[in-house]
Amino acid sequence: MVWATDTANHVQIGLENAPPLVVLDQGKVRGELRNGVLEFRGIPYGDDVSGNRRWTRAQPAPGWEGILDASTFQPACAQAARYGITESSTNENCLHLNISRPWVPGEILTNTVPRPVLIWIHGGSFVGGSAALYRLDRLVREMDAVVVSINYRLGVLGFMPHPGFDTQHNGGYALEDQRLAMRWVKNNIAAFGGDPDNITLAGESAGGASVCMHLLAPEQTQDLFHKAIIQSAACSFALRSVNEQNAFGRAVGETVGCTDPDNAVACMRQIPAEKLIEAGDKVAGSDLMAFAPVFGTETLPRQGLNSLQQGQFVRVPVLYGGTRDEMRLWVGYAAQAGQSVTTENYAEALQAVYGDNAALIEKQYPPDEQGSPAATLGSVMSDFRPDNGINHCQFIDTAYTLAHHVPVYFMDFADRNAPVLGVSMPASPDPGFELGAVHSSELNYFFPHFSNNSRLDAPDLQPASHSMSELMISSWARFIRSGIPQADALPNWELFSSRGQAMRFSPDQIDTFSPAKEYRCDFWRNLYPTAFSDL
Incomplete structure (x- = not known):
C-alpha cells in the first residue's frame, strides 16, 4: 500500500x-x-x-x-x-x-x-x-x-x-x-x-x-x-x-x-x-x-411565534416542507392498536381533539371526504391540530412569517404510494385505510432503504418515485450550495412570499400549487386565530 x-x-x-x-x-x-x-x-x-x-x-x-x-x-x-x-x-x-x-x-x-x-x-x-x-x-x-x-x-x-x-x-x-x-x-x-x-x-x-x-x-x-x-x-x-x-x-x-x-x-x-x-x-x-x-x-x-413576528431569529435561507398526509400516521397507529375510526365515532374523534369546534369542523370535512372516516380524520389533523406542531397550516404560517425577512422556499411531499408499512410503522396489522404520504414517509426518498437498522429497511422505490426522489435530492443539493432549490428539471420554483406558491412532489406530476388554499388555512385561522401570526 x-x-x-x-x-x-x-x-x-x-x-x-x-x-x-x-x-x-x-x-x-x-x-x-x-x-x-x-x-x-x-x-x-x-x-x-x-x-x-x-x-x-x-x-x-x-x-x-x-x-x-x-x-x-x-x-x-x-x-x-x-x-x-x-x-x-x-x-x-x-x-x-x-x-x-x-x-x-x-x-x-x-x-x-x-x-x-x-x-x-x-x-x-x-x-x-x-x-x-x-x-x-x-x-x-x-x-x-x-x-x-x-x-x-x-x-x-x-x-x-x-x-x-x-x-x-x-x-x-x-x-x-x-x-x-x-x-x-x-x-x-x-x-x-x-x-x-x-x-x-x-x-x-x-x-x-x-x-x-x-x-x-x-x-x-x-x-x-x-x-x-x-x-x-x-x-x-x-x-x-x-x-x-x-x-x-x-x-x-x-x-x-x-x-x-x-x-x-x-x-x-x-x-x-x-x-x-x-x-x-x-x-x-x-x-x-x-x-x-x-x-x-x-x-x-x-x-x-413572538420571535418570528419580531424578526428575532438567525437570518438564513430556509427550505420548508411537509408531507401531504402527515397525521394519518397516528390514525394508523391507533387503528393497529384496535382504535379504528368509523362513521359512527368520527364526530367523537373530532371532539376529542377539537372540543367545541368539532361540529364546525365536521361540516368542513365530512367523514367520507377522503374515502373513509379514518383517512379524513388524518387529513383534518394534518391541516391543523391545536395541540401538535405537525400540521400544514402552521408550517405555512411559519414560512410566511420567516419570508418577511429571509428567502423561503416551500415543498410538499405528495407520493401517496410511498412505502409506509414496515418503514414508518409496523408492517401489520393492516390499518384498513389509505395511509398516503404520511409523516416521515419522505425520508426513504433521501436515505436509500431509509436506515442502517434492518427493521427499518424500506423496499426499493417504484421507478416514478425513484425519479422523483432524484429531483428532491437535486433540489437539496442546489439549496445547500446556493440557498435556491431550483433543480434543472423542475418548474419555476418561486420564493414563498405573498403568492404562497409551493412545489409539490408527486410521481404523477411535479408542479407548483397553493398550499394555504388546499389545506384550508383561512378556515383554521378564523377558528384558532391565536395560533397564527398577525403579520
Whole structure:
C-alpha cells in the first residue's frame, strides 16, 4: 500500500482504495469505505453525561490516545423501544456523531475545493431515534456533500425541566447537545473536506423542530449554520414555558421516589435511566407536549411565534416542507392498536381533539371526504391540530412569517404510494385505510432503504418515485450550495412570499400549487386565530 501524507492539513490518505487517517485536536481518526462513500462513525463530540453529569450542559469530549476506529456506530442515547421498530437503550455516554463524505481515490481531503456540509438532526418525538438510523450514502454521493448526523439526549434526560436544575439551560440539555455538535462541526469539518462557512442545518419532525429552536435563538447559534431545511415541524407552534413545565419534572421525580425537594436532583441522578424513562412515559400519558422544548431560558429565551413576528431569529435561507398526509400516521397507529375510526365515532374523534369546534369542523370535512372516516380524520389533523406542531397550516404560517425577512422556499411531499408499512410503522396489522404520504414517509426518498437498522429497511422505490426522489435530492443539493432549490428539471420554483406558491412532489406530476388554499388555512385561522401570526 502506498501512502501520501499531508501533515500541514492533518490528513493522511491512501493512494489506493484505503480509508484515510484524519488528525484532529482530539486525536487521530480512521474511517471506512462503505457503500461507495467514506464514513466516520461514532466520533465523540461531547463528554459523558451520566451520573452526576446528568441534567448538566455537556462539555466537549476529551481527546484519546492512538487511533480512533470510526468504523462502528456507537449506541443510541437512552430511550424506550417505540412501535416495535426502534430499539431501547440505557446508554448515557452517547454524544457521538457520524460523518460521511464522497470517496475519490487519491484525493487529499483538505486539498480539494471544500464541499458544502449538511448536519442532519434525527426525529423521534424528542424521546427516540438516533444518528445511526439513517443511511447517508445516497445524499453524500448525489449532493457531492459532507453529511453529518448527531446523537443527542432524549426524553427525561434531554428535554425534561425540573425546578432543581440550573436556570440557564433547564429543560434544554438536548438542544445544548446539538449546539455543542454544531460547534464541533464548525471547528473540525474542514479536516474532512467540508466547508465550515457553508453549513446547512436540517431535520425532520422533532429534528425539524430542533432546527426551529436553533433558528429562534440567534444569541446562541449565530454563525453556526448558514441555511436551514425544516421538514414537518412548525416553528410557530406554541411551546410551554419552563416554569409551567417544571411541574412535569417534579412529578417524574416523585414517581421514582425522589420526593424531598432539597435533594430531589441528587436522588434522581442515582436512579437507573430505564426507570426514569418508564416514569416519564407514565407521567406524560397521552400529553403530546410532555417532552417538547420549553422557552424562558438562555437555551431558548422566547416563545417561537413572538420571535418570528419580531424578526428575532438567525437570518438564513430556509427550505420548508411537509408531507401531504402527515397525521394519518397516528390514525394508523391507533387503528393497529384496535382504535379504528368509523362513521359512527368520527364526530367523537373530532371532539376529542377539537372540543367545541368539532361540529364546525365536521361540516368542513365530512367523514367520507377522503374515502373513509379514518383517512379524513388524518387529513383534518394534518391541516391543523391545536395541540401538535405537525400540521400544514402552521408550517405555512411559519414560512410566511420567516419570508418577511429571509428567502423561503416551500415543498410538499405528495407520493401517496410511498412505502409506509414496515418503514414508518409496523408492517401489520393492516390499518384498513389509505395511509398516503404520511409523516416521515419522505425520508426513504433521501436515505436509500431509509436506515442502517434492518427493521427499518424500506423496499426499493417504484421507478416514478425513484425519479422523483432524484429531483428532491437535486433540489437539496442546489439549496445547500446556493440557498435556491431550483433543480434543472423542475418548474419555476418561486420564493414563498405573498403568492404562497409551493412545489409539490408527486410521481404523477411535479408542479407548483397553493398550499394555504388546499389545506384550508383561512378556515383554521378564523377558528384558532391565536395560533397564527398577525403579520
